[in-house]
Amino acid sequence: MNKKTIRDLDLKGKKVFCRVDFNVPMKDGSITDETRIRAALPTIEYLVEQGARVILASHLGRPKGEVVEELRLTPVAARLSELLGKDVKKSDEAHGSAAEAAANALNDGDILLLENVRFYPGEEKNDPELAKAFAQLADVYVNDAFGAAHRAHASTEGIAHHLPAAAGFLMEKELDVLGKALSNPERPFTAIIGGAKVKDKIGVIDNLLDKVDNLIIGGGLGYTFIKALGHEIGKSLLEEDKIDLAKSFMEKAKANGVNFYLPVDVTVADDFSNDANIKVVNIDSIPADWEALDIGPKTIDTYRKVIMDSKLVIWNGPMGVFELDAFSKGTKGVGEALADSENTYSVIGGGDSAAAVEKFGIADKMSHISTGGGASLEFMEGKELPGVVALSDK
């Protein structure tokens, strides 16, 4: 990486504004998945060991510039304190006199968590005044919030123009793994793209078609491709206006010598529920009143073989409606193939695929699970991430 990392900074006694992504799912005031908090621990622990005065900042949810009581970071401070086995102070402000007083009261190795930065309208507008106010709290800036690196906000981008700015360990690792995959992949290199809509995956499919040996398609977005091949898809998800694009992707795959895999069979249902009537049909036999909600067993077998023969696999998006048990076999099958394939380096591109491998209890068998949903998708589209661009060059 050509950007500074925390190893390049002199941290002893310095106040460090460290942007993390503590945007964790919450239910009734409790954190339901603390993966992102754990992922930031190496950076926080390093800052503490180096004798920095650690000022953590994060967003939580989308409060749209207003204080939303349920989106305060207080429960996160409590959990972080438990995980670190160390006191974590919490400020109810993220800048201004109260936050400054709290920052100035820190001793070397102390930790303060600021309030949700999205309580301020200037955060998402990347307001220069707010960026300056954040910068005023500290001597240096560390960005470890890979999950928010695709956002040009005051705490992810603006602030980096006012202080020496470096990447934390999580940011560094995410960029390293995804960057290597896209620039110098081990081959055969396979991408598995699923999820609901073609619309959301246009950039990533287009970019990966220039890089991969195999492109596997599953999930709701696959049916627009199957329609483009001339098959009837019943009530399955269809984006009429993307049929031509789907055709052009298949042509691009052919021109680039990329093996393009679509389902050959699917699980169809007469209702969107676990109790629906379901059956497996070949792709040319989807009944008019039924909806395809998962890939079928023959498809799972084929995808498994391709995965097993790959050295590197990037996976983004589920193969079916994995939240319902009746339609989770395809996503589970792909996850298990990755788990079983010892010679395959598996990169899970965040979001629903990360949730799926957690659900199936195979997360620890994956080589890398990205903490970024949108961020990893934009990275895979080949876009520059503003939160990374703004960091100081080496």
Ligand SMILES: Nc1ncnc2c1ncn2[C@@H]1O[C@H](COP(=O)(O)OP(=O)(O)OP(=O)(O)O)[C@@H](O)[C@H]1O
């Ligand atoms: N055949 C299908 N029909 C309808 N919905 C589907 C089908 N296959 C998958 N889905 C749904 O698609 C959703 C996931 O797709 P979505 O594009 O929202 O997320 P993703 O691709 O994992 O990206 P991220 O979570 O990172 O935003 C899941 O909720 C899943 O139930």
Ligand SMILES: O=C(O)[C@H](O)COP(=O)(O)O
């Ligand atoms: O959950 C995420 O993907 C990140 O925390 C970014 O959140 P956002 O989509 O609300 O900007």
